[in-house]
Amino acid sequence: MTEDTRTARDERADSGTPSSRRRSTLLFLRDLVVIFLVAVLVSFLIKTFLIRSFFIPSQSMEMTLVQDDRIIVNQLTPEVMPIEHGDVVVFKDPGGWLPARAEESQPPLVAAVDWFLAFVGLSAPDSNDHLVKRVIGLPGDHVVCCNALGQMSVNGVPLDEPYVALPPGESKVSRDDFDVTVPDDSLWVMGDNRYNSKDSRYNTETPLKGFVPMENVVGRAVVVSWPVSHWTWLDNYPQVFAGVDEGAE
Structure with missing residues (x-):
């Protein structure tokens, strides 16, 4: 051998x-x-710098987003990718928009699991501290509602908004009229469920007069990820806002 x-x-x-x-x-x-x-x-790293998940805590964006939907948010907006008219954005409470909320206690094991899922971006326990609305006005925009047809206008351009949910028989896109000019580095935002949304219109008594600072924006919502039956890309409807930028010049 x-x-x-x-x-x-x-x-x-x-x-x-x-x-x-x-x-x-x-x-x-x-x-x-x-x-x-x-x-x-x-x-x-993905959750911190690129994308993260949020759930929808209210009915203010129906029927675009339904309460308890999960959405994926692109966090490159606004630092890398600019915010555009019609974007659906997630932002931190500018102050006074959300009611005070008592801290909920959890069993230690549940809290540990929730912390880990939040760490890797699969859970969003802070969703109730954020809001989700559609961007209507960018810095310098003149936003007015409503004209004789019940439409809102931005920089003199009337908007035909297919994403808006209105009560049966109602054609006016806002219950209350308003006339605002958006300050620098701020946004005017509104919910798609116009008669059931506590948005910029109804926070004018807060310190920032209903405007949302750019720095409060976490990112742009790009897709509904859960439930599967609601899966869809979120459009910012550029055709709705065509001509608005020219009107600002």
Whole structure:
């Protein structure tokens, strides 16, 4: 028997020993841990810098977004990608828009799981501290409602808004009239469910007069991710706002 034959036979014999099997199992477990940690790190970086998930806490954006829908938000807006008319944006409360909310206690295990899911971007426990509305006015825009046809106008251009939900028999896109000019670095936002949305129109008594600072914007909602039956890309309806920018000049 040659030396090479004996060596190969010895290696095959060693691979079946308990210590060898234990070493293989440990290597396999190590690889699993490394893969898991890399996946968690990548998920954290994506959630922090690119996209994250939110759920819809109210009916103010129906029928575009239904309460408890999950949405994916592009966080490159507005720092990298500018906000445009018609964008659906998620933003932090500018102050006084949301009622004070008592902290909810959770069992330790549930709290730990929720924290981890939030860490990797699969859960959004702070959704109730944010709002979701559609951008109607950008800095410098003159937004007025309503004309004789019940339409809102931006910079003198009447808007025909197919996304707006109105009560049966109602044609006026806002119950209350308004006439505002959007300050620098701010937005005028409104819910699509116009008669059931506490948006810029109804926060004019707050310190910022109903306007939302650009810095409060978390990002633009791009897709409904859950439930599957509601899956859709979210449009900003550029045809609705055609000519608005020219009217501002």
